Structures are given as structure tokens and as C-alpha cells.
Amino acid sequence: MQAWVIEAAGGPETLLLADLPIPEVGPDDVLVQVAACGINFPDSLIIEDLYQTRPPRPFAPGGEIAGTIIALGSTVTNLAPGDRVIARTAWGGLAEQIAVPAAKCAVMPAAMGFAEGSAFLFTYATSYHALVQRGRIKPGDRLLVLGAAGGTGAAAIELAKAFGAHVCAAVSSDEKAAFARECGADETIIYPAGPLDKDAARALGAQFKSAGGERGFDLVYDPVGGDYAEPALRAMAWKGRYLVVGFTAGIPRLPFNLPLLKGCEIVGVFNGGLNANEPHVAADNVRELIALFEQGKVRPRVSRVYAFADAPQAIAAIAGRFALGKLVVSMGEFDHG
Structure with a gap:
């Protein structure tokens, strides 16, 4: 072969x-x-x-x-x-x-x-595990998705909408923003290409905070990392959950005073680890995802x-x-x- x-x-x-x-x-x-x-x-x-x-x-x-x-x-x-x-x-x-x-x-x-x-399986199982087991998503939550036009980001948008959340999709171009809206995003933010200097990072943080509103984001779904992580973390709500999914822009260095002040969680998401350590949960997730596909809620x-x-x-x-x-x-x- x-x-x-x-x-x-x-x-x-x-x-x-x-x-x-x-x-x-x-x-x-x-x-x-x-x-x-x-x-x-x-x-x-x-x-x-x-x-x-x-x-x-x-x-x-x-x-x-x-x-x-x-x-x-x-x-x-x-x-x-x-x-x-x-x-x-x-x-x-x-x-x-x-x-x-x-x-x-x-x-x-x-x-x-x-x-x-x-x-x-790869994108939807990762995003399901992130939002359900690690993020404890619920109707009415406000979710910020970084890298929202990629495979896992698009899956996160669809799943979050199926669970009744409000989704802000952060992407790097107008084309990707249009794609994120097609996937169901309620609003979009276009961020600059990295790496970001201090002024650009501060400006992006202001954009994220504005989109998060007075309360901030209950959940951040981050498969990007790099210089985008800290601005997103600054936009989190009290007791929010920051979901660490991947590092397409590099592994970030985060100031730990931020989760202290916000009472928020920085939560690792590794679906491969779920399969290895809790295979019964992973299998249940796949069954739930197939049901969502059959109901027309994800594709x-x-x-x-x-x-x-x-x-x-x-x-x-x-x-x-x-x-x-x-x-x-x-x-x-x-x-x-």
C-alpha cells in the first residue's frame, strides 16, 4: 500500500x-x-x-x-x-x-x-471536552474564541451556540471573520498579526474588554496562545474559565496576578489525555457529538x-x-x- x-x-x-x-x-x-x-x-x-x-x-x-x-x-x-x-x-x-x-x-x-x-473527531471532541468538562458551559455564558476560523475554533463556535452561549469570534482577517459568522458567531473581532508589541497588546486587550462588556467573558477558548493570551485573560469575568487548547502562536507567559484578581481558572484542555485516562468519558462525548450531528446542530x-x-x-x-x-x-x- x-x-x-x-x-x-x-x-x-x-x-x-x-x-x-x-x-x-x-x-x-x-x-x-x-x-x-x-x-x-x-x-x-x-x-x-x-x-x-x-x-x-x-x-x-x-x-x-x-x-x-x-x-x-x-x-x-x-x-x-x-x-x-x-x-x-x-x-x-x-x-x-x-x-x-x-x-x-x-x-x-x-x-x-x-x-x-x-x-x-479531532476538532469537535477537543472542543466538546473543552467547553463541557473543562469549561462547564451553560446557557447565557459569554465566550471569546481565539483563532475562531480554524478547525477547533469553528467547532467551538458551533457547539457553544448549541449550548446557548453568546460567542465573540476573534480572527486575523475580514475573510476569517465572515467565515466565523457563517459558523454562528454573534460578533467578531479582527486582531493584528503577531508578534504584538506592548502598545498593540494593550489595544487588543481594550478591544476584548469592550466586547466582553461590563461583566467580561465567562469563557475564553484559546488554541492560539502567544501574545494574544494576556489581552484575552484581562477581559475575563469574575470566576471565568480560560481554556488552554493550543499554541499556534507560541507558548505564552502570563502574569499570575490576573487570575488572582479575577478569581478565574486557567484550565488545560488535552483530549488525548482524556482518552487515555477517562476513556468512558471520551466515548460518551463522541456519542453526544454524533447525536448533535444527527440533530443538525453541528457540521x-x-x-x-x-x-x-x-x-x-x-x-x-x-x-x-x-x-x-x-x-x-x-x-x-x-x-x-
Whole structure:
């Protein structure tokens, strides 16, 4: 089978198209014929050894897939050949076939296409865990979403609106602001490209405070970090929850007097840790997300589908923060959904 592999730490241009043997299927695994692979920011990090997980090389990036089961391990009884499934894979998804633990697979809803399926679990599961378990979101909460036009940001907007929150989406361009409004944002803020000097950071903080109103934001969803974190933290409400999701703009340094004065929480969000430590909660989250999809309350925003031959370009687009919503790599002909 063919797969895009990385042999040494490097950017998307160092990926190689290789012929690999069909993966071995363990007793608890299923073998999936991959139809589509969703591309996420960690794919750009893992190939450069900048992610918290470092697979043995060579390996194929690609942390979530949608496809069809073609073989079962000896202990698997809850799935069958021919089932259309979605799965978080951590890596290995940019390949024609992949062996996945059956416990990590979910059967796709009939109305979900493979492109949507491959763009579903990573962003929505992360955002659901952030808002529900870590943020304790409730109707009427005011939420500020940084990086709101990216995959996790767009998912956070949709989920927050489904939960009855008011959403302010912070983005870096007019195009991204329009996209965030399409996803359901009530209002938008356009922030400057970083890094920010003290005056720019102070001005952004004033923008955030104005948008937060007298009370401030009950929740901040931050997959960006960098120089944007402190201005957002300054706009928080008393007892607000600041959700640390990622660091596309770098790891911030925050003054700890701010959470003291505001009585707010700075809360880490790591859905991979949830899967490892509380798999039953993670599984319940996936079931809830599928129900929300079937109710029409969420729908993955796939802005572009790349051919398998162009997979490195998809990772480069994510790394450059050019994407709106989700990017998907197609392994061949399939229903784009």
C-alpha cells in the first residue's frame, strides 16, 4: 500500500511517498481502508518532533480518518467488515490502510460523508471536552474564541451556540471573520498579526474588554496562545474559565496576578489525555457529538479536499495558518458528503 512517510524531522516538503506492507491486525484491532484523512495543526508539529508524541520513524502523519472496515481482529465483536467508521489515530492516517484499535472507532451516521467524517473527531471532541468538562458551559455564558476560523475554533463556535452561549469570534482577517459568522458567531473581532508589541497588546486587550462588556467573558477558548493570551485573560469575568487548547502562536507567559484578581481558572484542555485516562468519558462525548450531528446542530466545515498526491500541501497550509475550517486529504474517489 502507499503512504506518505517522514524519515527525519522536517517540514511537509520532506514527506516521501512510499510503498509499505499491509498493517498487521492485532486481536483488538480493525483494518480500515482509508477513504479520507483529516489534517490538523498537530500533523505539522509531529513531523518536526515538536509535538508531545514522537512516533518511531519512519511513520505516516495523519491523526484522524474515515473509511471502511475490511478485516477484524479475533476479539472484535461490535464491528463488522463493511462498516463505515471514523477514528482518531494519532498518526498513520495518510496511508491507504491502517490498523486501528476497535475501541477508537465509531460508526459513521448514514448522513455523514467520508470527508465530513475525517474532519469530525479531532476538532469537535477537543472542543466538546473543552467547553463541557473543562469549561462547564451553560446557557447565557459569554465566550471569546481565539483563532475562531480554524478547525477547533469553528467547532467551538458551533457547539457553544448549541449550548446557548453568546460567542465573540476573534480572527486575523475580514475573510476569517465572515467565515466565523457563517459558523454562528454573534460578533467578531479582527486582531493584528503577531508578534504584538506592548502598545498593540494593550489595544487588543481594550478591544476584548469592550466586547466582553461590563461583566467580561465567562469563557475564553484559546488554541492560539502567544501574545494574544494576556489581552484575552484581562477581559475575563469574575470566576471565568480560560481554556488552554493550543499554541499556534507560541507558548505564552502570563502574569499570575490576573487570575488572582479575577478569581478565574486557567484550565488545560488535552483530549488525548482524556482518552487515555477517562476513556468512558471520551466515548460518551463522541456519542453526544454524533447525536448533535444527527440533530443538525453541528457540521464539519471542510473548506478544501486535497488529492492524496497533494497531502504535503495540505499540511503546509495548516502550518501556515491559511485554512478556513478543516482540510481533508482524499485517498481516492469517495462521497464528499
